[in-house]
Amino acid sequence: MNDIFSLFIIYISLFLFGMTVMRQGLIQLQGRKLSVILQKAVDHPGKGMLLGAVVTALLQSSSAVMVITVGLVASKVISFRHSIGIILGANIGTVITLEILAFDLSWLIFPLLLLGVPLIMTKSQLLFCTGCFLFGFSSIIVAMHGFEALAYPLSSVPAVYDWLLTANSHEVVSITIGILLSAVIQSSSAVTAIAMSFMNETLLTLPGGIGIMLGANLGTCATAWLSSLGGSKESKLTAYAHIWLNLFGIFLFFPFIQLFAAIVGNLGSSPAQQLAHATLIYNVICSLIVFPFLEPFSKFLQWIHRTPLTEYPLK
Known part of the structure; x- marks a missing residue:
């Protein structure tokens, strides 16, 4: 049993390692351009939402x-109210990873490694960053197949089996599991990818997977919250906004998880694709609902956290 859990932790580490290598390659390639791009979103929340989605899709995180956004708000480059649009876009952009991983990409592992490893050893920054992206992505694919290979061995452990049964029959439990796992792993994509692997092996139902996904989106907010500690009141409000937006999503979708699962169950040929589509639909709907009410939402946050700000209204 210890060997199974050790392998599981190794595959989680490999998944996070792959995402980190991909992200670092892209960040080095862009240099400070990402911060500059986000700064340009300051004049309109709609532009911020679009750029937030694009930048997150590129960084896969x-x-x-x-x-980055909390840092820009803390340095007063971006106002708190305009940062909300970036948050909405970030929630949408992070789904790209799951949509890609929902397909069987095992045939890409060796070609990506064969191309990526030599490129990492080059002195050219462009080739090095390209190699990081290819190597990191291949590591993520390997980790995904590792999750699927360990799904049945893990389910044979009584504690894990009971956990799966409870998650399948009680949405509150599945959401709680998603929150805790994401808060520890610090990656909603990794937690949702694990759920996708268990679903592909018919060990986790779609409603259970959706519950874990909802919780994972909230649990990953811990990263931004920790980065805001010791910062300005505006940066703390930005982190709180991320938390409240995902809380809103949970309260909005929780009563309809079974209905939502029945709908998205017809949108994909595999359980993994269905959960990936559910994640995309969930984040798009939540962002579109909140977007017209950014001004009242920002005032609500200032009121509930007792942090009044003097800022111009949203354009």
């Missing part, structure tokens, strides 16, 4: 974009 909403947490990284949130940390």
Whole structure:
């Protein structure tokens, strides 16, 4: 049993390592351009939402974009109210990873490694960053197949089996599991990818997977919150906004998880694709609902956290 859990932890580490290598390659390639791009979103929340989605899709990490955004707000480059649009976009952009991983990409592992490893050893920054992206992505694919290979061995452990049964029958439990796992791993994509692997092996139902996904989106907010500690009141409000937006999503979708699962169950040929589509639909709907009410939402946050700000209204 210890060997199974050790392998599981190794595959989680490999998944996070792959995402980190991909992200670092892209960040080095762009230099400070990412911060400049986000700065340009300051004049309109709609532009911020779009750029937040694009930058997050490139970095494959909403947490990284949130940390950058919190830093820009703390340095007063971006106002708190305009940062909300970036947060909405970041929630949408992070889904790209899951949509890609929902397909069987095992045939890409060796070609990506054969191309990526030599490129990492080159002195050219462009080739090095390209190699990081290819090597990191291949590591993520290997980790995904590792999750699927360990799904049945893990389910044979009584504690894990009971956990799966409870998650399948009680949405509150599945959401709680998602929150805890994401808060520890610090990656909603990794937690949702694990759920996708268990679903592909018919060990986790779609409603259970959706519950874990909802919780994972909230649990990953811990990264931005930790980065805001010791910062300005505006940066703390930005982190709180990320938390409240994901809380809103949970309260909005929780009563309809079964209905939502029945709908998205017809949108994909595999359980993994269905959960990936559910994640995309969930984040798009939540962002579109909140977007017209950014001004009242920002005032609500200032009121509930007793942090009044003097800022111009949203354009």
